[in-house]
């Protein structure tokens with residue numbers, strides 16, 4: 408089957424066509440990063456306006472690149488949440504209008520289910536499966552025993568991993584989004600500062616990054632007061648090492664405890680080179696296969712939404728034209 412995916416939850420306007428949930432036929436992403444950069448973060452009103460301007464063009468390009476037309480499409484999958492409500496609404500309204508006009512089934516998709524299913528574009532899932540989700544708004548460990556069902560075994564108690572990266576980057580006067588810049592600096596820096604690791608209670612798979620964030624702020628602040636020169640590379644390396652160590656170790660512990668057959672990594676922070684290297688190292692001498700998507704499938708795209716939507720489609724799940732954007736949609 409061919410599923411059309413639409414994603415507009417944040418600052419990427421994206422449309423893709425995916426075959427059988429596994430094969431990308433086309434995957435078009437119009438990023439708005441340049442428009443938000445000077446504000447140091449995503450401005451919701453601007454995001455919505457860009458989505459309105461871009462969506463038709465991106466849709467046309469997705470069909471053009473796929474060399475397909477509407478007769479070939481079996482269903483339309485769209486991100487219904489979570490995300491910015493005004494941004495989500497553009498995708499949802501577009502999908503509903505198209506579903507009505509072209510008489511196609513409509514499928515609402517959870518954005519994080521999408522991030523998870525980006526991995527199925529690389530290899531078939533092996534259950535039970537453990538997903539480490541590290542994105543701009545989420546940091547979670549999710550256990551999956553079958554397609555389309557998600558058990559959350561751990562989550563962040565404060566900031567998301569991506570949020571922590573972006574905030575630390577901002578303190579170092581790096582451009583938005585800061586994650587890739589921290590990643591680049593960390594690669595040349597040295598771990599000279601011993602920032603805290605938030606292990607939380609024994610056996611907990613929850614995360615916390617606010618303590619680490621405060622420690623970094625204090626370090627920068629104190630150095631400025633003492634008029635010491637700040638080595639941005641070393642701060643980035645030390646901060647990133649703390650994040651990576653906790654993410655990697657908790658993922659490994661959970662993978663062992665739940666005896667999973669596969670570990671997958673999802674979300675924008677999965678693009679982090681240090682994290683990918685550390686996870687690969689940690690799992691290399693185990694029998695548990697690890698999947699890390701290519702960078703363009705880590706950050707927001709619509710191929711992942713089409714991939715997740717394919718499972719719902721095959722399970723007979725449908726949304727109706729009353730589908731609404733839900734900025735706080737839970738992952739079930």
Ligand code: ATP
Pocket residue numbers: 416417489490518522541542543544545568569570572573584585586587590674675676677678679680705706707
């Ligand atoms: P969510 O998926 O939770 O709704 P989002 O869609 O805004 O949030 P994503 O697009 O999945 O988030 O990821 C964006 C985040 O990933 C940003 O915080 C960005 O800084 C971070 N990021 C991207 N590349 C890297 C990298 N190489 N290292 C660390 N962080 C990165």
Ligand code: MG
Pocket residue numbers: 417418419706707
């Ligand atoms: Mg984004």
Ligand code: FE
Pocket residue numbers: 518522542543674675706707
């Ligand atoms: Fe995302």
